[in-house]
Amino acid sequence: MNRLKTLLGASLLALACTAAPALAHPPIAAEQAAATFEEDRADILAMAGNYKVRFDMQESTRWDPGYTPIDKKTSGGFESVRVIDDTGRRIVLQHLLVVNADGKEMVVKHWRQDWEYEPARVLVYADTNTWKWEDVPEKMRTGRWSQTVYQVDDSPRYGGWGQFETQGGVRRWRSNWTWRPLARRDAVRHPVYDRYLAINRHQITPDGWIHWQDNTKLGPKNGKLAPIVQEYVLNTYTKFDGYNVKAADDYWAATKDYWAAVRAEWDRVAKEKGGIGVQEEAETGTVISARLMALADDIRTGKTNTAKATVAARKLIAENTRTL
Helix, strand or coil: CCCHHHHHEEEEEEEEHHHHHHHCCCCCCCHHHHHHHHHHHHHHHCCCCEEEEEEEEEEEECCCCCCCCCCEEEEEEEEEEEEEEEECCCCEEEEEEEEEEEEEEEEEEEEHHHHHCCCEEEEEECCCCEEEEEEECCCCCCCCCEEEEECCCCEEEEEEEEEEEECCCCCEEECCEEEECCCHHHHHCCCCCCCCEEECCCCCCEEEEEEEEEEEEEEEECCCCCCEEEEEEEEEEEEEECCHHHHHHHHHHHHHHHHHHHHHHHHHHHHCCCEEEECCCCCCCCCHHHHHHHHHHHHHCCCCHHHHHHHHHHHHHHHHHEEE
C-alpha cells in the first residue's frame, strides 16, 4: 500500500510538472495585470545603467544534415544603457557602446529597445528588407508588453510581445516567436540561412541582467523556408563603471536631438507607408545606415548642426523607403 501511494504521488507530481507549460501563457486577468504592472516597469527600468557586456553565441544542433555548425564565438565590450523616454506605459532604452579601436576610444550608438504596455499592434520583420504591422490578438493584450528592437540607425530590426512571469523562482519576460533578419556577424559570411525565428528572454540578475535568445536559423530550400541550425545566444550585462562612461553620455548629449528627429521620421514612414521597406546590405545594415551615423558624428565634431543634419536624414529616409 505504501509503495502504491508513493507511485501515485510521483505520478501526480509528474503530471503537474508536464501540464504546467500548456497553461503557461493564457490570457491575463485585469486584476493580475494591475497587481504586477509596477513590478514589470521596475524590471524594464533596471536594465538601464553601465555595464561590462559578454556576448556568447553558439550554433548547436544542425537540422540540415549537409550543414556544419560554426565554432562558438564570444565577444564583449562596455555599454551604457539610458532611459530616453518613459511615459508610464511606454519605456525607451538606448544602448551606447564604448569601444577601443586602434588605441582610440570611440562611442557607437548601438541598439534601442522600445517597451509598450498592452499594445494593439507591433512592427515586425516580415521578409527580406520588409517590416510590417502585426496585430496582437485582443485577448492576449491585457498585462503584456511588446518589445521592439531597432538597429544602430533607428531602423527596425524585430518586434515581439510577451509577458513577465516567474518560473522556478526566477522572474523573466518571454517573447512570442519572432522573425528577425540576420545579425551583421552572420550576414557578412553570406551563409545558407537568411533569417531567424526566435524566442527572447530578459531577466534581471543580482549583478545586472541577461538577454537570452533561442534562434532557429532558416534559409530557402526547395522553394520554401527550411531550418538549418539552432543557435543559443546569451548576452550578459554585468554592472561596471570602470570605463569611460562620460564618453557615452557626452556623445548622447551632443546627438540626442538629431536622433529624436530620426526616430520620428522612421515612425512617420511606418505609419504612412504601412510599415517600413528599406534595402539592407550585409556589411552595413540599411543602405543609409552609414550616412545616418556619419551625420551624428558630424554634429558631435562640429562639422554640421542638428538642423542641417536632420534635413539630410529625413531626405535619406524618404528617398530610400517604399510603400508596402
